[in-house]
Amino acid sequence: GEDVEQSLFLSVREGDSSVINCTYTDSSSTYLYWYKQEPGAGLQLLTYIFSNMDMKQDQRLTVLLNKKDKHLSLRIADTQTGDSAIYFCADPTLNMRFGAGTRLTVKP
Amino acid sequence: NAGVTQTPKFQVLKTGQSMTLQCAQDMNHNSMYWYRQDPGMGLRLIYYSASEGTTDKGEVPNGYNVSRLNKREFSLRLESAAPSQTSVYFCASSGGWTANEKLFFGSGTQLSVL
Numbered sequence: 010g011e012d013v014e015q016s017l018f019l020s021v022r023e024g025d026s027s028v029i030n031c032t033y034t035d036s037s038s039t040y041l042y043w044y045k046q047e048p049g050a051g052l053q054l055l056t057y058i059f060s061n062m063d064m065k066q067d068q069r070l071t072v073l074l075n076k077k078d079k080h081l082s083l084r085i086a087d088t089q090t091g092d093s094a095i096y097f098c099a100d101p102t103l104n105m106r107f108g109a110g111t112r113l114t115v116k117p
Numbered sequence: 118n119a120g121v122t123q124t125p126k127f128q129v130l131k132t133g134q135s136m137t138l139q140c141a142q143d144m145n146h147n148s149m150y151w152y153r154q155d156p157g158m159g160l161r162l163i164y165y166s167a168s169e170g171t172t173d174k175g176e177v178p179n180g181y182n183v184s185r186l187n188k189r190e191f192s193l194r195l196e197s198a199a200p201s202q203t204s205v206y207f208c209a210s211s212g213g214w215t216a217n218e219k220l221f222f223g224s225g226t227q228l229s230v231l
Contacts, residue, residue, distance in 0.1 A: 051222030109159040
């Protein structure tokens with residue numbers, strides 16, 4: 010069964026903010042990861058957050074972690090068409106368990 | 118740097134045929150992994166190798182075998198392909214074997230079993 014859950018689709022307009030949500034069941038991870046997969050390519054690490062942090066900001070990306078609710082989110086500010094991709098959250102325990110991925114579509 | 122290289126990129130098999138997917142990394146990483154990606158299911162771990170000379174089953178190992186040929190190479194073999202093995206296969210590597218190592222991925226092999 011899946012221990013990391015994400016919604017499958019998100020569509021936004023160019024310039025808007027995107028928020029991709031993830032819930033996980035294991036609480037022992039030191040890090041939680043976000044990976045990005047562009048069409049026809051493998052996954053690439055996008056960002057990560059330490060489990061003792063609530064928020065991490067990296068340019069247009071903001072990661073929020075709510076350990077009590079086991080909820081992780083990725084916010085992309087000023088979303089561009091180049092951000093269109095599938096985004097995966099990943100819990101490194103249990104051999105890096107991935108969510109099903111959220112396909113982000115950015116409309117001009 | 119090439120990173121993680123997988124071959125072939127595409128393959129079509131008939132049911133019952135066998136084939137080996139090749140993977141090599143040039144980052145001197147200790148750990149290597151094979152995942153499959155299916156629509157709506159994310160990535161599922163097939164097998165992994167924490168270090169040269171060791172291999173272990175992941176979440177979905179049935180129908181597959183692996184060989185860690187040396188530190189660089191980790192191959193995945195389908196002995197008798199089935200339509201349920203139609204998927205995109207990714208090889209990945211990481212520097213060490215802890216629960217927190219980030220993964221580096223190859224570009225994938227799209228396999229269709231007819």
